[in-house]
Amino acid sequence: GDSVTQMEGPVTLSEEAFLTINCTYTATGYPSLFWYVQYPGEGLQLLLKATKADDKGSNKGFEATYRKETTSFHLEKGSVQVSDSAVYFCALSGTSNTGKLIFGQGTTLQVKP
Amino acid sequence: GAVVSQHPSRVICKSGTSVKIECRSLDFQATTMFWYRQFPKKSLMLMATSNEGSKATYEQGVEKDKFLINHASLTLSTLTVTSAHPEDSSFYICSARGGRAYEQYFGPGTRLTVT
Numbered sequence: 001g002d003s004v005t006q007m008e009g010p011v012t013l014s015e016e017a018f019l020t021i022n023c024t025y026t027a028t029g030y031p032s033l034f035w036y037v038q039y040p041g042e043g044l045q046l047l048l049k050a051t052k053a054d055d056k057g058s059n060k061g062f063e064a065t066y067r068k069e070t071t072s073f074h075l076e077k078g079s080v081q082v083s084d085s086a087v088y089f090c091a092l093s094g095t096s097n098t099g100k101l102i103f104g105q106g107t108t109l110q111v112k113p
Numbered sequence: 114g115a116v117v118s119q120h121p122s123r124v125i126c127k128s129g130t131s132v133k134i135e136c137r138s139l140d141f142q143a144t145t146m147f148w149y150r151q152f153p154k155k156s157l158m159l160m161a162t163s164n165e166g167s168k169a170t171y172e173q174g175v176e177k178d179k180f181l182i183n184h185a186s187l188t189l190s191t192l193t194v195t196s197a198h199p200e201d202s203s204f205y206i207c208s209a210r211g212g213r214a215y216e217q218y219f220g221p222g223t224r225l226t227v228t
Contacts (some may be wrong), residue, residue: 042197042221043119043220043222052221089157098162099145101147103157104156105155106156108154
């Protein structure tokens with residue numbers, strides 16, 4: 001079945017460092033791909049998404065490109081801030097349009113001043 | 114943006130009792146709501162999908178008689194954990210979908226502790 005694999009965390013970076021969180025997926029057809037962020041004590045928020053191959057999702061300085069050839073959707077940010085500290089989830093939604101999301105295990109990011 | 118609320122945010126109950134968690138879409142009509150369970154330092158596990166006015170569809174391995182889901186209106190879904198046990202302690206999160214496809218909006222979650 002469909003699945004999502006994220007890099008193990010936690011990831012600890014200094015402020016203004018470059019961030020990459022790897023995400024790869026297994027799915028039939030052409031799923032939509034998402035990155036969600038969960039700040040401490042809060043629910044998930046959609047960070048960005050891409051619905052077809054080669055699409056680039058971007059928001060708040062974060063970017064991810066839908067790579068069908070490598071089945072990847074890595075999250076990047078050029079310069080992280082302390083306020084970016086959170087748990088990041090990669091997810092996919094299959095082609096059945098049921099709306100079901102399959103999540104990766106989450107990656108905790110801690111940014112130190 | 115669309116807002117989804119959950120109530121309560123935290124609940125502590127004794128073993129053997131039942132507890133109800135509400136999920137509301139505040140400013141849109143949710144044709145579909147999803148219930149997830151999140152274990153500590155783990156991903157979200159989809160428990161069930163509920164469509165307004167029809168029975169919920171449970172994922173494999175989720176006991177439908179233990180986790181009762183009702184989606185009585187386009188803005189409200191409830192999850193009732195019946196005869197709770199300590200192993201049911203977890204973070205329960207709902208999400209709602211309405212309008213455009215693929216857009217799901219998540220509630221802030223409910224921390225359930227069963228003593």
